[in-house]
Amino acid sequence: MKSNQFQLDQLAQLIHGQPIGQLNYVVSGLASLKQAQSHHIAYVKSEKFLSDAEACKAGILIVTSDVQKQLKNHSNFIVVDNPYLVFSQLTHTFERKITERGIEATAQIHPSAMIGENTYIGHYVVIGENAVIGDNTIIQSHAKIDYGVEVGRDGFIDSHVTITGEAKIGDRVRVHANTVIGGEGFGYVPYQGIWHRIAQLGSVRIGNDVRIGSNCSIDRGALDDTILEDGVIIDNLVQVAHNVTIGSNTAIAAKCGIAGSSVIGKNCILAGACGVSGHIKIADNVTLTGMSMVTGNILEAGTYSSGTGLMDSGHWRRTVVRFRQLADVPLTKLAKQIDHIQSQIESIESTLKSRK
Template identity: 65%
Template structure:
């Protein structure tokens, strides 16, 4: 399938920018600065990319007004305040849309299910009793929806997704392949050396405009529901345990794991492989750097880190030895040594002043 083709003026109108150069130039696609060709458009997201932009063969560039003045060798521009946002907006116009509609003959749909007229239900999909599928939603092959699952409008459920526990999904939700929504939470009561399973009775509620990557698990609540609010984006391989609440517009990169009954605020960012213990609260506007372990409440917005940064192995080993040696020194002894050092410094400063 051939990509759509737009004039530079049309693209500028889409992103609320203005054209400099020949607005009738035709653009057939997007590309990075390194690989763009004369029929393609690229974007310059800051001065650190100027050298690549100067060498780029792109037929047009999306830039700020300041950057445009530094790119004298190019002639076709779309000038905007935020080139990266403009690029994101244009990707939707060059994206290949899934246009099939209808229900494949191998799908199994319960008679009580309510299915909008303009959906697509792929091969070997199983839809249980009393499910609801909203308009313009695409459900790809081998998806299973257990009883009473609801999915809103304009959503995409990719192949081999399993949604259970009467989960309720809002509009414009994208769930990528092999993800499980509403699986049983990890709940067990220890007694006399054995683990006794706790039946999970809650559900999952997912808001609008949520994106969930491949191979994620979002567990149903034990009693109340697990909640993913509007605008949340989850990368691949993310685990959300039972009764977790994730606030609106929070983002989690790959391999993050959140233990049960933790509440995460709005507009948070978790970098890759962040771990969060259960039963804690994290306020709005918190950033957690990669591979950090969150073990207590975070009540003030800001950036938080844990662990040690990478270094050469020999240096890292020395650091670990020093940390162990430091841990073996009693705190009271360290305080006394610091006090003694401070007194010595003050004494030396006094003697130095007297000599002057």
């Protein structure tokens, strides 16, 4: 709820909507239907929210034409086709922008590094040999851009991010705080009871318009590269192991883990805390529900799940006892056996009738 002042007609023009009501009405922030006050603009996602919209105190509502006609308590609107999409655009108008530009005196930049125009390099940032930072990119305090790393233009790298392993990152990429990109993959050969380290020689390649949340680990490849294609979005605390490939526009929610060398298709959605084993292939357009465990290839688009629902613990304990018995109970055979028994009984009954 940032303080910028906008008139109804200004905002309507900005979002290509139709203004209705008092055109010079001023709002200074976006808010949810619940929290909005008269100095806010809010949006009504669909007719489902009609009653919330009526109760809402927002000064202006972004609505569809259908919704607008049904609202009695409001007089200021911007009418658009897709209020939710328009709302997402408006958030950028009300967002506080980072306006600092230039290189803080405390940043340590190797003489061989190339820093683009109009960047901001924050306090205590360390940029290594041969690193490249594109135009307009913002690197927040304490970030480490190691040897040979390249970050494209219009990027945002938040504080305490570590980018190493000669990672190459595209344009308009956002990396949130304390994430590590290009760290060493977990490659060890067991031999005579000891783990022998495989130095990781691959890198990380990240496309354009990628978003990575906070506290993520995206490892460099062993020999070939770990790859995130254009438009991939990743939430917080996600593990992407060495040599994984993630197809374009795939979304990965918090706490997922993708093990080594797995290939995830385009336009997939992984809900929170899913685990994907190593060397797995997942097709395009696959959705995994939360906490799914993937141990085999998924070759067809669709929605997949695993796990068991929540129960009160008493019920759950009894259920799990039975679950453990399943291995020794031939379920489908029993079902057939019961059908067979049923027909035997009918045959006996008819015998008995015939002998009456």
